[in-house]
Amino acid sequence: MSDAIKFMIRNNYEATPGIKHGDVFCNNNSMIGDVHTADVHTIIPIIVGDELVGWAAGVTHEIDVGGIEPGSMCYGHADRYGDGLLVSSERVGENDEFYAHYLQRCREGVRAEMYWVLDEKTRLAGCQMVREQVMRTVEEVGLDTFKAFMREAIEEGRRSFLARSRQMLVPGVYEAPSFTDLPWSEDANVHRLARKDMMMHAPLQMTVGGDGRLDLSFEGANKWDFHSFNCAPSPMQGAMWVQLTQTLWNSDKINDGAYFATSLKLPYGSWCNPDYEKVSTTLTWFFLIPGFSGMIRAIGRSYFARGYVEDISASYCTSWNLMQGGGINHYGVPSAFTNFEVSCGGTGALYVKDGETSCAAMWNPEGDMGEVETWEALEPLIYLGRGMKPSTGGPGKQRGGTGSEALRLLFKTDSQTIFNGGEGHVFSSYGIFGGYPGNSGYRHNMHDTDLKARFDKREPYPVLDGDPEASQISALCTAAREDFDMKAIQGPQEYDLYLSMNRGGPGLGDPLEREPEAVARDVNEGHVLERFARSLYSVELLKGTGELFTADLPATEALRAEMRKSRLARSKPAAEFFAEEKQRVESRAVIRPVADMYRSSMKLSPEWAAKYRGFWALPDDWTY
Amino acid sequence: MERSYIMSMDAGGTMTDTFFVDGDGRFVVGKAQTTPQDESQGFAQSCVDALQQWGTTPEAVFPSVQTGIYSGTSMLNRLLERKGQRLGVIVSAGLEDYFQLERGIQTYLGYSYQDRLKVVTHRHNVPLVPRSRVYGVRGRVDVFGDEAIPLYEEEARAAVRRLIAEEVKGIVVNLLFSYANSTHEDRVRAICAEECGAAGVTIPVYLSSDLYPVMQDFARLNTVTVEAYAAEPSRGQFRKIAGRTRGYGADFELRVMASHGGTISTEAKELARTLISGPIGGMVGARYVAEKLGVKNVVCSDIGGTSFDLGLITNGGFTVKSQPDMARFMLKLPLVDIDSVGAGTGSYVRVNPVSNRIEIGPDSTGSRVGVCNPQGGVETVTLSDCNVLLGYLNPNNFLGGEVILDPEKSLAAIKAQIAEPLGLDPYDAAEGVLSLFEDHLRNEVYARVFGKGYAPEDYHLYSYGGGGPLHVAGYAKGLRFAKVVVPAWAAGFSAFGCACADFEYRMDRTVNVAVQSPELNAAGFKAGFDGYARAVNEAWATLEQRVEDEFSKSGVARDRVEFRHFGCVQYVGQLNDVEVQVPFERVKTEADVREIITRFEEAYAKLYSRAATSPELGYLTTTAVITGVVPVEKPRLPAEPLAGPEPSPDALKGTRKVYREGKWHDAKIYHMERLEPGNRLSAISVIESPSTTLVIPLGFEANLDEHRLFHLTEV
Secondary structure (H helix, E strand, O other): OHHHHHHHHHOOOHHHHHOOOOOEEEEOOHHHHOOOOOEEEEEEEEEEOOEEEEEEEEEEEOOOOOOOOOOOOOOOOOEHHHOOOOOOOEEEEEOOEEOHHHHHHHHHHOOOHHHHHHHHHHHHHHHHHHHHHHHHHHHHHOHHHHHHHHHHHHHHHHHHHHHHHHHHOOOEEEEOOEEEEEEOOOOOOOOHHHOOEEEEEEOOEEEEOOOOOEEEEOOOOOEOOOOOOOOOHHHHHHHHHHHHHHOOOOOOOOOHHHHOOEEEEOOOOEOOOOOOOOEOOOOOHHHHHHHHHHHHHHHHHHHHHHOOHHHOEOOOOOOOOEOEEEEEOOOOOEEEEEOHHHHOEOOOOEOOOOOOOOOEEOOEOOOOOOOHHHHHHHOOEEEEEEEEEOOOOOOOOEOOOOEEEEEEEEOOOOOEEEEOEOOOOOOOOOOEOOOOOOOOOOOOEEEEEOHHHHHHOOOOOOOOOOOHHHOHHHHHOOEEEEEOOOOEEEOOOOOOEEEEEEOOOOOEOOHHHOOHHHHHHHHHOOOOOHHHHHHOOOOOEEEOOOOOEEEOHHHHHHHHHHHHHHHHHHOOOHHHHHHHHHHHHHOOOOOHHHHHHHHHHHHHOHHHHHHHHHHHOOOOOOOO | OOOOEEEEEEEOOOEEEEEEEOOOOOEEEEEEEOOOOOHHHHHHHHHHHHHHHHOOOHHHHHHHEEEEEEEEOHHHHHHHOOOOOOEEEEEEOOOOOHHHHOOHHHHOOOOOHHHHHOHHHOOOOOOOOOHHHEEEEOOEEOOOOOEEEOOOHHHHHHHHHHHHHOOOOEEEEEOOOOOOOOHHHHHHHHHHHHHHHHHOOOOOEEEHHHHOOOOOHHHHHHHHHHHHHHHOOHHHHHHHHHHHHHHOOOOOOOEEEOOOOOEEEOOOOOOHHHOOOHHHHHHHHHHHHHHHHOOOOEEEEEEOOOOEEEEEEEOOEEOEEOOOEEOOEEOOOOEEOEEEEOOOOOEEEEEOOOOOOEEEEEEEOHHHOOOOOOOOOOOOOEHHHHHHHOOOOOOOOEHHHOEOOOHHHHHHHHHHHHHHHHOOOHHHHHHHHHHHHHHHHHHHHHHHHHHOOOOHHHOEEEEEOOOHHHHHHHHHOOOOOOEEEEEOOHHHHHHHHHHOOOEEEEEEEEEEEEEOOOOOOHHHHHHHHHHHHHHHHHHHHHHHHHHHHHHHHOOOOHHHOEEEEEEEEEEOOOOOOEEEEEOOOOOOOHHHHHHHHHHHHHHHHHHHOHHHOOHHHOEEEEEEEEEEEEOOOOOOOOOOOOOOOOOOHHHEEEEEEEEEOOEEEEEEEEEHHHOOOOOEEEOOEEEEEOOEEEEEOOOEEEEEOOOOEEEEEEO
C-alpha cells in the first residue's frame, strides 16, 4: 500500500485529481504498488488544516476480482487483460463516500460482488477510525510534535533494524537460489503463448553489511513470461517484509525506517521486474513463495554462526495446491471461492525441534485453516475428509512439519472450474544442514464417479488419498476419468472428486541422526509412511504392543553404519565431483526448460552470466 | 436472625477466598489454602477465617445465607494440566485428525503480537484425547441439513465397541452439521446405548447437537470435549462443597458463576461455561453498582498481577462473545466481552539492548511481586518495584503486612537494569516507567471505548482489583470520563460481583436464515418472511424449553423465569455478527422483522460507522439466543451517613515521601477503612487497605460518597 501512496505523490495527485479531506482512493494494481490483483486497497488522506500529514489504508484479499475464470487468482491466460477489474490508485469517492458509479462498476466487474462491495465499505470504515485516532493525537500533542514524532519513529526504526541485524547476523554474502516449474506444454487449458514447460529462476543473494544493512539481490532472475506469476518490485518488497517480520524483525512498530536499512535489487526485464507493463499478476505468490524460501535459510545460517539456535528454521513450505474456482454454487447462484486452508502448511523443522503440523504460511504467520462447516457454507464441495498427509514433512534430524489434505466431493452443482495450483516436478523449498525438502505436489481428481451408488449401498468410499502409491481414491472410487496433472478441472459434475493438498515443511539435519524412537513415533502417529522409516531414516521397526511400532535399536545401528559406509563408497573428492558436474554443464546435459531458464538469465544479466561462467570456468562467450 | 447473608467463594490455584455480605452491605473476606483433592476443606477453613472477623462461626451464619456462589479455577487447571476424564471421540469419517491439525490459530492463541508474527514460537496443543481414541464414521449431512451420504451404522457400532474395550469414561460425538440435522448423531447415541447395554456398562454420551447446537465443527468439538473432559468431573467437588454448607445448616442451592455473566446450577447440563469466571465477576458487580446509581454506561477496569482487563457496560448491559478462546482452545460458548492486555503490576520492565527502549511485559512475575520481595527470588525489575521505590506502595502493608518488601533491593535493581543503561537517575527512570505504563493503559482504554463507537465523556470509569486504584489516575487522566469511581472494597470486587449475578441460563442455536431489506427489495422481503419467522420462532421455542428444563432441576417453575429473546444478525456475506435483543417473544408480523433489522442497523452503525452499512445485501440471522433470568437476593450497597470533608484523625496513618514529577513530596497516608463518607482527599494522598492502594496524585482529588465509592476528579 505504501508504494501505491508513493505513486500518488510521485505523480502529483495533489494537483490532479487533488487530495482533500474525505477523498477515497482505491488501488489493486501491483505494477503501481500491491502484491497481486486480489489485494484491494482503500486509502484515505489525513489532512490537518490544509496540510497532508498522513494516510490511513486497509487491504483485503477479494474472493473474486472478475478475472477470465472464477476465483481470486485465476491463471492460464496470457496477460493483464484476463486479470479482471483493475483500479490504479484511482479516486473512487469523496466526502467519505464511494461514488455510486464506482460501486456500480465493481458490481458489474466481479463475481460474488457482495463481498467486494462489503469489503470496500468496511475498509473505508476502518480507515476512518484510524484517521480519527490520528486527528485526536494531533489535537492532543500539536502538529509539530506529531510530525517530529513520526520522523523520529522512522529514524528509530532504521537504527533499531541495523542494531538488530548487527546483533543477530554475521556480515557477508549469502547465496540461496530456488526454482519452480510450470509444466504446461501439454495443458490445453492454458493460453497458447503459455503452453510450454517453464522454470522460474530465483538466484537470491543476501548481503549483510558490517553496519547491519541488509541488501537482497535477484540479479540473474530469468525473464517474465505469459503466465500470471510475474512480480513487480512492489510484491517483491512485500514478500521481503513478510519474511523479515516473521524472523529478524518481528516488531510491533514496523515502519519505513527499517525499509531505509535494506535494499532490493531486481533486474529489469525479469519475472520480478517486468519491462512489459501488461503482464498478468494475479498469482504473484506462485513465484514469490519459492523465490524467497532461501532467505530464511540464509538467515538461519547466520543465526547458527551467532549461536541463536532457537531461531533457526529450515524455511517454509510452499502454499499449494491452491484451491480456488467457482461456477453455479449450491445455492444456485454464480459465485467464486478461494480456499484458505493453504494458510496452514507444515512449518520448517527448527534447530531445536520438529516443524509443526499444519500451522502457518510464508505469507501469513497467523495461519488459520478455518472450519469445515464454514468452507462448506461457501463452496459447493463436501469434505469427505481433512487430515494429515503422511510423509509430507521433509526428513531430517528434525522433521519438517506435516502437511494436510482434504478430499472434496462436488455436491449440488455441476458447473465449476477448480484450479489445481502448485509445483509438481521440483522442490521449491529445500532443507537445511542436510535436511531434505518437504514434499512436492501432485494432483488427483476423479471425473464421472460411481460414488452415488457406493453411498446408496453403504460401500466404503475414500475419505482421503493417503499414500499416493496405495491411493485410497483409486482403490475406493471408480471414475470415467482420473486426472493427475492439469492447470484446472473444468466442467466437473456432481459426485466428482477433487484432492486439495497442503505441503509439509522442509527438514533440518541428516535423517540418519534422528532418534530412532522418534521415527517409530512418526510412523505410529501418521507423520511418516512405514516404508520410509528404513529407506530415508535407516530405522528398522518392530511391531510392539497392538498396532504400534518401536525402533529395533541394534538393527538400526547396524543399518545406519551400513548406510554411512555406502555413502562413503559413493563419495568422491570435491575436485572430481566439480569436474564431472562441469562436464555436464559444458555438454548442456539438462532438459529444455532448464536450458531455457539459464539462457534467459544469462541474456538478461551479463553480471550473472559472468558469475556463472566464472564459477564453472567457462569461456566468456559460453551460453546455454 | 434475618435471612440476609450472601456468600461467594473463589477457589483459586493457591488460595480459596470467601466473601460474606450482611444485609447492611458490610462484608468480610476470608482466606485459606486451596485443597484440590477436596475443595470443601479449604472452603470450610476460609469460611471460619472470614466469619471470625465478625466474631461468629459458619454454623451460626449459614442457616441465614440466602445465596451462595462458587467460582474457581479447578476446572481450568484440570484442562491445563491435562488431568481430565479418559474420553473417546466419534466424528465424521476423514476428520479423525481434528486434534492434530487443530486450526492454525490454536498454535498462537494468547501470544504477544511479536510472538504471533514469529512462526518459530508457534506450537500445537497437547490433545485432550489421543488420536487412537478418535474414530470416524462415514455418512454426511450438508450445510442445508440434508442427508448427503447415509450414516454407515456398522462403522459407528464398531467404533463404540472399541471405545468400550478402551474403558473410556465418556464418548463425545461431533458430526458435521449436526446442529442443522441431528438424526445421524441421535442414531449414534442410540447405537452407544445398545452396545453399552450389551456390554453391561454405562458410559455417558455427549452429543454436540444436544449440548452446543451451533455452527463450526472444530470449535464445537472443542467445547463438547472440554465439557466432558474438564467440566464434568467438577460436579463431584460441587457436591462436596454443597454438602459442607448443608452440614452448617444451609438450605440454599450452590450456584456457579458462568461465562455469560449469570449464575447456573451445579447440575446444569452445560457446565464448561463456568471454566472462566474471575474477570466476569467484576463486570457483573460494576453493572449492579451502576444500576443502583442509575448509571447506564461504565468502563470496567481491573489490574491484577499479570493483566489489565477492560470491559464495557453500555445501556446497562454488556456484550457477549459467542466464539471466545480459553486455555488456547477456540470455543463456542457465550463469554462476557472482556479485553485483556498483558500488563499488570507484576509485569517485568526491561531495557531492550538493541533499541535502548524500555519494554514492559508481556511476561510477568505474577504473585511474586518483584525484586523487592525478599522471598520472591525475582531478579528482573517489575512495575511493583517502581511503585515501592517511589513510595506509592507501602513496603510494610503488602497483603496487610504479610509480606515485607525491601525498597533498597528495588533501588539497586532499577539502577543497574534501567537507570544506568539509559543514563538516568533511578527515581526519574522509575517514574518514567510508570508513566509509560499508564500511558499505554490510557491508550488501551481510549481505543476500546472509541473502537466500540463511543466516547469516554459518555461513560463512568470504574477501577478495581489489587492494582487498578494505584494507577487509575494515570490511565484516566485527560480522557474526560464523566466520573472515575473506585469502590472501597476494590480488592474484593470480583467476589462481590459474583454475589450480584442473577440466576440465569443462556442458550444459543444456529439458525442461519436470511431476509431481504424491506426498503430495497420489498418483494424478496415478503417472500422470505414466513421461512424466517418459522426458523427463528422454532429455535426460540426449543431454547425456551431447554432453559425451562434447566431451571426445573433447581425447582424453579417456568412462570418465575423472565425470558429474553435475542438474535445474532449480520449482513449476508459477513463473518461477524452483532447480537441484538428484541422486544417480543415471537416473530409474528413483518413489523417484527423490521424491528430486528432496525436494532441491528443501529448497533452496527455504532460499531463500524455509517459508511459500512450494506442493507442491499440482506440480513442473516445466524443464531437465536434465549436467556432465562430469575432475580435473586443481592448484596446491598453500603449506605452510610455523610461526615464532614475532613477525615478523622484516626484515619490518618502519617506521611510518607513519594516521588512525582521529578521531586519528592510529603504524601498523606490514610487507612481506607477508617475514612468516612463525605471525606475529601487532596493530592498527594495514598489510601491503603490490606489488598489495595488508591493514589491521589497531583492534579487530582477524591471524595468518598455514602456508598463507600471514591470519586476521583481532575482539578
